[in-house]
Amino acid sequence: MKPSYKAALLSALVFPGVGQLYLKKYWRGLAIMLFVFAGLGYIIRVATIAALSVLDDAVVKLQNGTTDLHEISGVVGSKMSVTDPYHDIVFYLIICFWIFAIIDAYIIGKEKESQDEES
Numbered sequence: 138m139k140p141s142y143k144a145a146l147l148s149a150l151v152f153p154g155v156g157q158l159y160l161k162k163y164w165r166g167l168a169i170m171l172f173v174f175a176g177l178g179y180i181i182r183v184a185t186i187a188a189l190s191v192l193d194d195a196v197v198k199l200q201n202g203t204t205d206l207h208e209i210s211g212v213v214g215s216k217m218s219v220t221d222p223y224h225d226i227v228f229y230l231i232i233c234f235w236i237f238a239i240i241d242a243y244i245i246g247k248e249k250e251s252q253d254e255e256s
Contacts, residue, residue: 141246148238156242160249169238176231183221 140160148156153173157166 139246140249141243144242144246145239148235148242153235153238156238157245160242160245162245165241169234169241173231173234173238176227176234179227180224180231183224187221 144156144160154166154169
């Protein structure tokens with residue numbers, strides 16, 4: 138398999154930046170991976186905070202003893218629909234970095250193939 142295809146597939150199917158690492162463009166690959174990890178960390182953090190908030194509200198309602206399971210499920214459903222305003226932006230940035238990593242790995246691989254053919 139050609140290096141350009143292998144690098145693009147690694148960036149597409151394994152993780153963004155792995156194709157660059159395969160092509161020995163370490164700083165570029167690590168930078169892409171860092172941005173994607175930071176974005177994923179942010180999304181996980183926001184989801185964890187939202188889940189803990191929902192659990193906290195459910196525990197408070199259960200401790201009061203005045204609620205039933207139906208009311209708690211309503212609280213959970215209403216809270217989970219509220220998201221952080223930057224959540225969508227970060228998600229789309231991750232997708233853009235992923236697409237960039239695939240295209241970039243393919244281009245770097247093509248350049249490497251042409252250099253190998255010349256020598």
